[in-house]
Amino acid sequence: MNELFRIILSLVIVIGFVLINSLVLVWLERKVSARIQLRRGPLYVGWFGLLQTFADALKMLGKELIFPKNCDKVLYFLAPILSFAPVLGAFLVIPFGQHLVIQDLNIGLLLVFAFSGLSFIGIFMAGWASNNKYSLLGGMRSVAQNISYEIPLLLSSLNIVMMAKSFRLSDIVRAQAHVPFILLQPLAFIIFITSALAESNRTPFDIPEAESELVAGFHTEYSGLRFGIFFISEYTYVFISSCVATALFLGGSHGPFLSGWAWFLMKAYFVVFVVMWVRWTLPRLRSDQLITFAWKVLIPLSLFNIICTALALQLLKQ
Amino acid sequence: MSSNNYIYVLVFFVVGLLFAVAFTCTPLILSPRSRGKKKTSTYESGEDTLGSAWVQFDVSYYLFALIFLAFDVEVIFLFPVVLTYSIAPLLIDLLKIVIFIGILALALAYAWRKGIFSWK
Amino acid sequence: MSYITNIFTGFWSVLAGMVVTLKYMFRKPVTEVYPRVKKPMFPRFKGPTSFVVDEKTGDHRCISCELCVKICPSLCITLEKERGEDKKFHLKEYKVDYTLCSLCSLCIEVCPTDALTHAKDYEIPALSQSEMINDFLKPFREKQKTSQPVAP
C-alpha cells in the first residue's frame, strides 16, 4: 500500500515537473535567444512573458488535429506518443539529491541511456508515417545522427564508470564528493556534451528539423498538440541529458551552503543554458559533416580516452 | 524489494503512454474542426505531391546502421568488463581491454579506409 | 598531424564564438518598444497622401484641376466637382483608394497649388476594404460643422 502511494506520488510529481519544466525551458530559450540577438523576447504575456509558453500550450489545446489522408494511420498516431512515453522513465534514476531519487537502480546509467535511446524510434516513426518527403528525409537523417552519436555518448560515460566503479548514479555522485569528474575527465565531458547535443537534436546538430532545408523535418505533418508533444519531449530530453551530465561530471548534488537538490538543479539548468548558448552561437552542420564528425573525431577520441583512463587506473593501483 | 524496483520502470512507461494518448486526444474535444478536400493532403509547399514518399533510400544510411550495430553491441560488452576492471585493476585485464579496443579501432579504420564516412 | 590541429582549431573557434555571443548577451537590446513608444517618422517618410491644410483659410487648397487624377498610375483617385455661382469649380468629393495607391507621389509633384502631401501616419490596418477608401474632405466637413454654430 505504501509502495503504491509512492508510485502514484512520484508519477504525479514527475509528470507535473515534465510539463512545467518544458514550458519554462521554452521560455528560457526564447529569452536567451532574444538577449543574444539584442532583442527583448517575450515581454507582455504575464510577468516578463513567463506565461507566454503557457499561452502557446493552451492555444495548442484548442487547435485542430489534422490527420493527413496519405499517412500510415496507426504509426502516425503512435509516433508522438512513443517519443513522449520514455521521457518519464528516464526520471526514475536521476539523483536530484542525496536521497532524492525515485528508484536508485543499480543499472541507473544504462537505464537512462536506454530510455533516451528510445526517443528516435518515435522520431523516425513520425518521419516515415507522414508520407511526406521532407518528413522522411528528416526521419532518416535523425536516425543516422542518433545512432552515430549514441556510441561516443556511451564510450565517454564508460570512463566515468571506471572512475566511480558503479553504474548506480547516486554512487557516481558520491564518488565526486571531493573532486568533480569534469576536472579529471575534461575530454570525456566535451565528448559527452557534444553527443548529448546531437542526441537531443539541438542546433549545431539539428539536421532532422532543419528549418531552412526540410521545412520542419519529421514533424512537418504534425499539428496542434501532437506537435506540442514532440516539443515537450525534445526539451525534456535536453533537460535529462543535462541532468545526466550533472550527475556524471559536475558533482551532482554536492556543493557548499545550499541543500543538495538546489545545487543539482542549479547545475542542471546551467548545462541547459550552455546548450542554448551553443545553439544560438553555432550554425547548423551539413548532414555529411555531422555524421563524419561523430565517426572520425568523437569515436577515435573517446576510444583513446578509455585506454588512457584504464592505464591511469593501472598506474594508480597502489 | 529489489524485484519491486523494476515495477516502477514498467509503470512509468505505461503511464507515459496513457498520458500521451490522453494529451493528444484532448484537442478533439476542445478544438474547432473543419473539412476540406485539400486540408488533409500532404504538405509540399502548396504543390500537389507526385507519388508516395515511401521510396527506396540512399544505401549509405544502411551502412551506418551496420557499423552502429557492431559498435553498439561491443560498447555494451565493454560496460561490465570495464566495471570489473575498475574494481580490481590487473595488468592482464588492461591488456585484454587494449586488444579489444584495438580491434574496434581496426574496424573503424577499415570502414574509414573503405570510404563509408565520405558521402558521395 | 593536421587531423589533431584541425580538432584543436575547431574547438578553439567554437569557444571564441561563444565568447562573442556571451558578450552580446549583456549588451542593451536595440528593440524599440513600438506600441508603447511611438517614434516620429522621418521627414522623407511617405505615408498615405492627404490634403494640406492652408494656414490662412484653414481650408484645403484644391482647385479641382484633375491633374492628379490624370497622372495617377494606379487609378486610385476619384474626384467630383461642381461649378459654383462664381463660375469656379468647387470640390465636391475627393476620395483615394488606399487599396490601390502605391505611394509613388506623382500626384503630389504634379499638383499646381501644392494641395497634397504625404501624411506621417503609418498605423493604418483596417478590418475591411471599405475602410481603406479615404475621404479627403471629411476632416474639412467636420470642421465646418463644428465651426458653423460659432458663426452667426
Place this chain on the structure above:
Amino acid sequence: MEIREIQKVTPDDIQVSEGVALFKLDQLLDKARSNSLWPLTFGLTCCAIEMMAVGSPRYDIDRFGFGVFRATPRQADVMIVSGTISRKMAPRIKTLYDQMPSPKWVIAMGGCAIAGGPFKYPGQYAILEGIDKIIPVDVYIPGCPPRPEALVSALLKLQEKITAKKD
C-alpha cells in the same frame, strides 16, 4: 487610427471559475490564441522584406509571442500574405491556407495583396486582384509596402478581433 493598449494576460485572467467553466474556457482559449499567433514563414514579393524586418531585433515581434515563424502550415495560426499574388501562385496559396489547422487568420499586407495595387488595370491577366478573392482576410494593411510598425499594429488589431466578444 486608434491603436489599442497592449493587452496583458495577468494570472488573474487565466483562472477558470467552477460555475461557468465552458464559457470561461472559451474565453481563455481565445486569449491564449490571441497571444500566440504563429505566422507561416512565407513571403511573396517586396512586402516580405518588411515582414522579415518585423522579426528583426529592432521591431522584435517575439515580445508579443508572435515571433515563432513556422515553416509548415500545420503548425501556423496566421498567414501573412505579403506581396503580389500572380495567378500561377494563387492556387498554391489557397492550398497552404487550406492546410492550416482550424482557428486560422489571414493578414493581407500591402496594396497588391489587398486589391492588386499598382498592377490592377483593365485588361491585365497575370495578377490576382486581391487575396480576398480566394481566401477570407481578417486584417488589411494598406501601403506599398507598409512599415513594419503597421504590421505590428495589424497583428495587435487581429488580437483585438480574436478576443472580442462574439455575438
